[in-house]
């Protein structure tokens with residue numbers, strides 16, 4: 329994945345716009361309460377000016393105090409507005425978080441079933457991390473921006489009413505600040521993007537190093553691992569420094585722009601007051617607007633739009649990439665068959681056009697009802713073959729068919745699913761025992777489930793969990809072997825005529841493994857087993873020994889006498 333190209337903030341904002349559209353009412357409520365919240369800004373300078381000119385300087389203390397009390401009352405109302413704005417704000421932000429995580433999980437799952445799409449756990453892990461940061465930033469954006477924008481508009485309106493020349497200077501300074509910061513935004517944005525990518529790279533290297541620490545120590549690769557980490561730390565530090573330099577420049581422009589109107593007001597104050605252009609009250613009122621509202625509002629807008637807004641854009645684009653649907657979504661396959669004869673004809677497979685071939689010209693016919701075991705050295709292509717047999721990957725040349733139908737065209741939905749692949753990593757979800765066991769055949773009866781559990785050897789486990797109605801609320805409390813038993817029952821009661829077990833019993837005791845394999849074979853289905861132990865091969869009708877891209881096929885005894893590699897594998901297994 330080319331992450332740099334994938335980071336397009338403009339497209340990321342579309343996600344936000346869609347959520348905002350669905351929460352139009354919350355947005356309107358938020359705006360109305362924000363209006364009340366920013367109300368004190370509109371009247372602050374005018375009431376201070378009136379209190380001074382018509383009250384304290386005119387010798388009317390009561391009027392002066394009354395006007396100041398009026399101002400205090402608007403501040404209380406503003407507080408009420410701020411309080412009421414929290415609920416619609418939380419609704420929008422929480423809903424966005426839910427949307428983003430849901431989209432990513434769905435898209436990751438959708439990509440996972442399309443041959444040729446690459447999916448890794450980083451999608452969901454990444455989106456969870458980014459979404460949390462995004463939620464925080466978005467709350468800040470909406471909290472600060474709405475009051476800051478209203479404050480800015482109200483301050484300028486108040487200044488035009490009280491002291492038009494000061495208002496014009498303020499408008500000019502605001503425009504200059506906004507233009508300068510907007511024109512430097514794209515540079516700032518790419519620096520933030522680089523820093524984010526550098527952080528991801530560093531965290532990837534750090535976790536890979538920590539996870540493989542035993543191996544690093546064992547093979548004496550500490551120097552190499554340290555060098556890799558140091559390079560990524562330096563890269564990250566440089567990226568963060570570049571962000572810091574741009575931030576410093578932007579802060580300087582902001583400080584100058586926000587203070588310019590006040591400096592102009594103070595410099596011209598003696599002349600303006602003595603010539604009668606401004607009364608003392610108007611001078612103090614204008615200063616109140618500038619110091620109390622214009623400066624903070626401009627700072628807030630720049631911080632929120634310039635910094636938080638751009639960070640949000642980058643994060644949204646990043647999340648959008650994770651939530652990317654498959655590039656070429658496949659129409660759901662619909663072909664069906666009830667037989668079990670699998671045929672590989674001249675099958676070639678490589679992970680990528682220029683990658684080494686994993687399988688090269690493989691011909692193999694697996695009879696319906698046969699128990700076939702695939703063995704071979706690590707990396708020989710056993711799991712690749714399992715994926716091809718189950719239609720999860722497609723051969724780059726040749727065909728894989730079930731009863732003459734290409735396996736990738738077979739309907740994968742219940743009750744038509746013809747092939748079930750069980751990988752080594754068993755997936756058990758939170759729910760009842762029954763829901764877990766019946767996942768591939770929701771119509772299965774309790775009696776059929778009980779028979780399946782007894783056949784596969786999962787009856788003790790089900791009993792220990794409180795029977796079929798028992799709960800599995802924390803799947804990770806189950807041992808790996810228990811999880812495998814759950815998925816074995818699931819496959820056993822599925823309607824599939826072909827079951828591919830890709831080391832799906834590796835965590836079971838050898839005796840339990842035998843029981844499970846025998847149970848599947850006794851159903852008359854075609855059973856393909858990627859063997860974890862050579863004992864599986866000894867029970868098979870035929871064995872496929874995969875090595876160097878091509879298979880040797882025969883019974884256990886035949887391969888033992890004809891293939892030195894197979895004899896070696898059996899020998900090692902007996903010794904271990």
Ligand SMILES: Nc1ncnc2c1ncn2[C@@H]1O[C@H](COP(=O)(O)OP(=O)(O)OP(=O)(O)O)[C@@H](O)[C@H]1O
Pocket residue numbers: 679686704705706707708709710711712713
């Ligand atoms: N998604 C992938 N992208 C690129 N290469 C891959 C991918 N999956 C597997 N490979 C490579 O293809 C080769 C065959 O892998 P495969 O998992 O099929 O072997 P295996 O015989 O099942 O190995 P093991 O017994 O160790 O599980 C290996 O060299 C592996 O690194």
